[in-house]
Amino acid sequence: MFMTRCDESMPFLLRYENVAWYEDGAVRILDRRVYPAEVRFAECLTYQEVRQAVADMVTQSAGPYTAVGMGMALAAHQCRDMHSSRQSGFLKQAAGDLAHARPTTANRYGIITNRCAEVGIQALEEGKDAAQAIFASTVEALNRRYAVMQLVGDALAELIPQNGSVLTQCFGETIVGTVIRAALRNSKVFRVFCAETRPYLQGARLTAGCFAEMGFDTTVITDNMAAYVMEREGVDLFTSxxxxxxxxxHIANKIGTFQLAILAKHFGIPYFVTGIPDGDKPGAKDIVMELRDPAQVLSCGGISHTAxxxxxxxxxxxxxxPELISGIVTDRGVFPPDGLEQYFDGPVRTFY
Incomplete structure (x- = not known):
């Protein structure tokens, strides 16, 4: 049905159906809050339930990019019996609602959902199945994102010394899969330290699991062990x-990244950020900071640990x-953080 998929030889977490998937009027999303202790999928029967799942961090990192696209396919399914005069408005409303499931990345989600709305509206005008058109567009976008991020993974793998050690923060989604694929392809061997990343432990559960699954020497550390590891375990590179x-x-990443960057600077360890620059965010003041429910800090795994x-x-x-960042690794190579404007000198690949 589709072109060759770009998730071959990826860890379980990064296979398309295990991120988010639309089928038969429902969207299934792997619940990363409990994986790998439990392989459980949240089943959403409306796009509003998809939006809530993203807001509740059922899926994280780049997972929501896929989830909101599949949520748009579900929105098209929801409005299939509406009068044609209402369907376009419903899809546009769904695009706005899904885009704002989480504030810090609303711009990225919006690129996806607005494109899906356009695809769906065009399909309706042509008398085609809008849900299937949006689904196909979302899978195509997945292929595009994985292919673009493979360029980033290739560039990051080149920066890691053979038999070196890498410290990671949180879960970098496709970059984790693509750097693994690049390393295996080039017989690059390295050790990985994964900061656990409280309160959801994405580093311990997701990043560490992916590297271990693919055969890498993987060690989890608690978030307050980073200085010890940098000083005594021979960390060659910190990346997020x-x-x-x-x-x-300026970059925004999972809470705790800033302090790890300070430590890396102190110990003379290069810090490389991976990803695609946001053309619509000129500076730090344009980054919206998300504040979540404090109750999630007072417990871990459903067990309260405070009085x-x-x-x-x-x-x-x-x-x-930027002064704490050694380089930003993109699909166009590695840029100094104060030289990112050069990234936009040529046509920018569609990432989402």
Missing amino acids: AADTIARDG PGVKAIYPSFDVTP
């Missing part, structure tokens, strides 16, 4: 993806300034 890369070199009356805060991201 980014939920937003502003044009002036009654104790309060918490939960900023989902922090912003790392």
Whole structure:
């Protein structure tokens, strides 16, 4: 039905059906909050349920990019029996709702959902199945994203020394899969340390699981062990993806990235950020910071670990300034953080 898929030889988490998938009037999303202890899928029967699943972090990192696309296919299914005069408005409403499931990455989600709305409306005008048209467009976008991110993974793999050690932060989704694929293709061997990334433990559960599944020497550390590991375990490179890369070199990533960048600077360890710069975000002031339910900090895995009356805060991201970043690894090569404007000199590949 589709072109050759770009998720071959990827870890379980990154196979298309295991990210988010539309079929028969429902969207299935792998619940990454409980994986790998449990392989459980959230089944959404309306696009509003998809939006809530993204807001509740059923899927994280780049997973929502796929989920909102599949959610748009579900929106088209929902409005299939409406009068034609209402269907376009319904799809546009769904595009806006899904795009704003999480604030920091609303711009990226919006690129996806608005394109899906356009595809769906065109299909309706041509008398075609809008849900299937949007589904096909979303799979095509998945192929495109995986192919573009393979260029990033190839470039990152070249920066890692043979038999070296890498420290990761959170779960970089496709960059994890593509750097693994590049390393295996070129017989590049390295050790991986994964910061656990509280409160959802994406580093411990997702990143570490992917590397271990594909045969890499993988070690999980708690978030307060990074200085010890950098000083005593021979870390050669610190890397993370980014939920937003502003044009002036500021990046937003999972909370805790900023402090790891400070430590890396102290120990003389290069920090390479991976991803595609956001052309619509000139600087740090344009990054919207998401604040989540503090109750999620007061417990872990559903078990409370604080006394009654104790309060918490939960900023989902922090912003790392360009002076702490050694380079930003993109599909066009590695750029200095203060030279990102050069990235936009030529035509920009469609990433989402």
